[in-house]
Amino acid sequence: MNPSNLADPAFWSRLQFAFTLTYHYLFPQLTMGLAWFLVYWKWRALRTGDEKYNQAVRFWAKIFGLNFAVGVVTGIPMEFQFGTNWADFTRYAGGVIGQTLAMEGMFAFFLESAFVGALIWGEKRLGPRYHFLAAVGVALGSWLSGYFILVTNAFMQHPVGFQIEANGSLGIASLRTYLLNPWAWVQFLHNQMAALVTGSFVVTAVGAFYTLRRRHPIQARRYLRGGTLTALIASVLVAFPTGDQQAKMVGRHQPVTLAAMEGRFVGGPVAGVAVVGQPNIAARRLENSIEVPGALSFLAYGTFQSYVHGLEEYPEDAWPDNIELLYYSFHVMITLGTIFILLMAYAGFQNWRGQLESSTMLLWVLMLAFPFPYIANTLGWMTAELGRQPWLVYGLFHTRDGYSKVVSNGDTIFTLIGFAGLYFVLGLLFLFLVGREIAHGPDEEVVASRGEESLV
Amino acid sequence: MIATWYGIVSLMLIVYVALDGRNFGAGMLHWFVARTPEERRQVVAAIGPLWSWHEVWLVGFGGTLVAVFPRLMASAFAGYYLALFLILWCLILRGISLEVGGHINDRLWQGFWDFVFVFSNFLLAIFFGAAAGNLVRGVPLDAQGNFSMAFFTDFNVRGYVGLLDWYTVSVALFSAVILAAHGATYLTLKTEGPVHDRSTMWGKYLWAAVAPLFLAISVESWVVRPDLPGHAIHDPFCWLGLLVAIVSTIMLISGLSTHREVRAFLGSNGLLVGLLATGAGAIFPVMLYSTLAPENSLTAYAVAANPRALHIASIWWPMSFVLATTYFVFISLRYAGKVRLKRDTQGFY
Numbered sequence: 001m002n003p004s005n006l007a008d009p010a011f012w013s014r015l016q017f018a019f020t021l022t023y024h025y026l027f028p029q030l031t032m033g034l035a036w037f038l039v040y041w042k043w044r045a046l047r048t049g050d051e052k053y054n055q056a057v058r059f060w061a062k063i064f065g066l067n068f069a070v071g072v073v074t075g076i077p078m079e080f081q082f083g084t085n086w087a088d089f090t091r092y093a094g095g096v097i098g099q100t101l102a103m104e105g106m107f108a109f110f111l112e113s114a115f116v117g118a119l120i121w122g123e124k125r126l127g128p129r130y131h132f133l134a135a136v137g138v139a140l141g142s143w144l145s146g147y148f149i150l151v152t153n154a155f156m157q158h159p160v161g162f163q164i165e166a167n168g169s170l171g172i173a174s175l176r177t178y179l180l181n182p183w184a185w186v187q188f189l190h191n192q193m194a195a196l197v198t199g200s201f202v203v204t205a206v207g208a209f210y211t212l213r214r215r216h217p218i219q220a221r222r223y224l225r226g227g228t229l230t231a232l233i234a235s236v237l238v239a240f241p242t243g244d245q246q247a248k249m250v251g252r253h254q255p256v257t258l259a260a261m262e263g264r265f266v267g268g269p270v271a272g273v274a275v276v277g278q279p280n281i282a283a284r285r286l287e288n289s290i291e292v293p294g295a296l297s298f299l300a301y302g303t304f305q306s307y308v309h310g311l312e313e314y315p316e317d318a319w320p321d322n323i324e325l326l327y328y329s330f331h332v333m334i335t336l337g338t339i340f341i342l343l344m345a346y347a348g349f350q351n352w353r354g355q356l357e358s359s360t361m362l363l364w365v366l367m368l369a370f371p372f373p374y375i376a377n378t379l380g381w382m383t384a385e386l387g388r389q390p391w392l393v394y395g396l397f398h399t400r401d402g403y404s405k406v407v408s409n410g411d412t413i414f415t416l417i418g419f420a421g422l423y424f425v426l427g428l429l430f431l432f433l434v435g436r437e438i439a440h441g442p443d444e445e446v447v448a449s450r451g452e453e454s455l456v
Numbered sequence: 457m458i459a460t461w462y463g464i465v466s467l468m469l470i471v472y473v474a475l476d477g478r479n480f481g482a483g484m485l486h487w488f489v490a491r492t493p494e495e496r497r498q499v500v501a502a503i504g505p506l507w508s509w510h511e512v513w514l515v516g517f518g519g520t521l522v523a524v525f526p527r528l529m530a531s532a533f534a535g536y537y538l539a540l541f542l543i544l545w546c547l548i549l550r551g552i553s554l555e556v557g558g559h560i561n562d563r564l565w566q567g568f569w570d571f572v573f574v575f576s577n578f579l580l581a582i583f584f585g586a587a588a589g590n591l592v593r594g595v596p597l598d599a600q601g602n603f604s605m606a607f608f609t610d611f612n613v614r615g616y617v618g619l620l621d622w623y624t625v626s627v628a629l630f631s632a633v634i635l636a637a638h639g640a641t642y643l644t645l646k647t648e649g650p651v652h653d654r655s656t657m658w659g660k661y662l663w664a665a666v667a668p669l670f671l672a673i674s675v676e677s678w679v680v681r682p683d684l685p686g687h688a689i690h691d692p693f694c695w696l697g698l699l700v701a702i703v704s705t706i707m708l709i710s711g712l713s714t715h716r717e718v719r720a721f722l723g724s725n726g727l728l729v730g731l732l733a734t735g736a737g738a739i740f741p742v743m744l745y746s747t748l749a750p751e752n753s754l755t756a757y758a759v760a761a762n763p764r765a766l767h768i769a770s771i772w773w774p775m776s777f778v779l780a781t782t783y784f785v786f787i788s789l790r791y792a793g794k795v796r797l798k799r800d801t802q803g804f805y
Binding site for chain 2: 090171
């Protein structure tokens, strides 16, 4: 497939799926990260009776609720697009991936959505203990849904547990093998840690914002301390062991992808990781590159001497179809991940010295840093999905074979435009309302004075 | 095995319609039964905390459909392309209007989201009705099991049909009326004061309108698919569905006339479930009927996943269903009784 060919129906279906999925995933990553903060605060409130924790939960539950709502409504089109835009893929692999798509709905979404309304509005209806359980239910549900989706994706990256049927399509052979796909576990842990990075950066940013404005001091301190500590732990775990294992997995099962991610055209030992450099596909070289020698050999295969394959060892039609985008996605993600660790390590150090709340420069950086985990998460998924190309199911089924042949470009472009418009408005609305809630803040005084009459 | 799975997938869709149908109905009537901002909050709070739980049945249905009947999902969803995206966009607007409407206590803000809420719910009732009509009437499936359909062609029910024709439009209108009646019955159960009284009145008129419309739809269905009644007579599930529908109708009528609101609402749910189950039984084993040539129709047997997939799913699916039901019972008990704005406020943070 030639992606520059704008008459290619596969291109438009890919673009629509990529757009709607990238947009959708901005929301669940915060849900999955923030959910455990709510569980923790709710648990602390239950154990200590400290009303400040309940205030934190009330405040964040509003942001969580907005985020969750956008996540739900943008998520439903994702499942439908398997049928609408990727009918031939569904015909081919639905017998396998349908299992986890159905399990996600049945096990995860029912759990999550049964309790989310109760978590956000049901504090009085449920009472403290059940309200805590609602938080746990939502958190578990959101992670479970992440797991089922990552099993589905892992099957596309590294198919296991299937058999080929008489009509040529795939059928499930072993549910256990399919669910315990090693790729799924590594990717799941990597992804969940990354979601926790997003959640903790957002909590930190709000804490920094209030500290700088000298508002809500008690709440701000909790967000800032809890946020930076969680962010440090999660940022480290994203890189090691999960990110490291993920790279090794790619090196083992998708060596051509690893070569493309690093822009390596010629194979060899002592392969380096480029710190800077731009791939030039036509000239088959990485330009202006500065490399850390041996780093890639070590990271992917465990020794500095290990042989790393180059793209030229593979026929061109086996190369990922947009190497440049893949290369930049991977590299910017790695760079951001490194910066996250350094930033949060410094914040942790300042916290240990008792100077976290007085370091104005640091607070500014922490406040403004929250968009970057979103970018890094998105780039991580771009690396996974662009790296999988040209396959839809790795080694078995080409992307160009998977789209719906009966859907015209006119239809796909129409719906893509519709999504672009609708999601733009949705984004403005979301930012406006969340901004409003944050500006308003956890309203300690009003709640305390109005008591039972207050509108929480 | 395949027949059982056909039943399960139908059940999930039917439960979705019964659950979200009350929201569509309440949403359509939102403007008419609730006039002041406070009254409108009552309607929203009656739906509020559970709308995403209701919507999840649609997701569960979609997922189960891929797992069990992947080739049906492929043919049907690609063929219904534009209609499905319109439904999805309305679902987005509906969910968002519910969630954000309560964030700001302002006339314009609320007026706008009330409009979006009413409008999207109305369209959803219409679209789902048209979809049901399409399932009965059939679609222009070719020999490869593919179809692609315009919104409308010549408004006839045979050959190269469109999404809308005289039959599907009348099913869509019927769907809007019966779901509005269902929603009114739900609001009667959940609210007090003026909203309750207006909902009772609307419920009475709407249910009265359902009866003649139902007769008309039955006759039309018989004209469109003369083969169906003969098939339905021999299907025990159709009889069961019909029995449920009749018992529910009696419950509904007695509930409405004696102001027993729980009974009326149960009857309303049962009637929807019974009617849809009868329909699902009547078209079985065909899941997608071809208006071009009956032999092109996709039967459940032709589109099912391999026996192993069905076997695996029949192990985990009942567990998940029991779990889902448990959450539902738990949450429903917590939210039983009338909406009280002080406790159930949804908004004005």
